[in-house]
Amino acid sequence: MARTPTPHNEAVAGQIAPFVLMPGDPLRAQRLAEAYLENVEQFNGVRNMLGYTGTYQGNPVSVMGSGMGMPSIGIYSYELFNFYGVESIVRIGTAGGVAPSVRLRDIVLGMGACTDSNYAHQFNVPGTLAPIADFGLLRRAADAAERLGYPARVGNVLSSDVFYNDDRTAEQRWAKMGVLAVEMESAALYLNAMRARKRALTILTVTDVVSRGEALTAEERQESLTQMMEVALSLATPDLNA
Structure with a gap:
């Protein structure tokens, strides 16, 4: 933490909780902190990547934006894990539905993150590295969604470097392999x-399904x-983030 x-x-050191929620949009981080946390204090405003710490039901929680894409969340999550003593990061974001069975408003819990990115190359492993979620977080999230009665699906997501893909058939080929939804950060x-x-865990809300021309309204x-x-x-x- 000396860095x-x-x-x-x-x-x-000490300003960021061991448990961090990371939406992509820093303004959403601000809104979430104001809406859900008590005793909120802002800890970051560099490059307008807003970060806040407060409490939720007596437990310390931080909320910080990640920006868009794997290079951005790669920087912020690396520093949180390695310099600030953060134990758990839960990405909370929106996604496009890919699998035919996925519906608008579904909650997707990313068990694994397929990717077209080269981010894993830096680790120099002699094969293909599979980016996966923490099972403890995943299991608890699935149990919570079931208890609350919210439609949740557990499976692979696609973390893509490309938002406007020139290959219009790519999504169909990921769907063929059972990928549920596409976003841009989880693999990193x-x-x-x-x-x-x-x-780490990614929790996503499906807000559009391009193949069917469906999208949620703002409300x-x-x-x-x-x-x-x-x-x-x-x-x-606390027991999960000690």
Whole structure:
């Protein structure tokens, strides 16, 4: 923790909780902190990547934006795990449905993160590295969604480097392999957690299904994101983040 503050995070040791929620949008991080946490203090504003720490039901929780894409979440999650003593990061975001069975408003728990990125190359393993979630977080999230009565699916997501893909058939080929949804960050988060021997999970809300031309309205998105947040905050318990 002696390497704090960093060029990307002005927090000092002790300002960030062991449990961190990471939406992509820093303004969403601000809204979530204000809506769900008590005794909130801002710990970061560098590059407008807002970060806050407060409590939820007496448990310390931090919320910080990750930005878009694997290079961005790769930087922020690396520093949180390795410089700030963070034990668990839960990415909370939106995704496009890929599998034909996936519906709008579904909550997707990313058991694994397929990717078209070269992020894992840095680890120089003699084969293909599979970015996977922490099973403890995954199991608790699945149990919480079931208890709350929210539609949740567990499986592979696709973390893509490409938002506007020139190959219009790519999504169909991922769907053929059972991939549930597409987003842009989880593989890097999982790989950083695996390397640091820490915990990570992605919880996503399906807000559009391009193959069917479906998308949630702004009001519908907010309602569904609230359900995702309830599932994510159920994981903020001391026994999981000690």
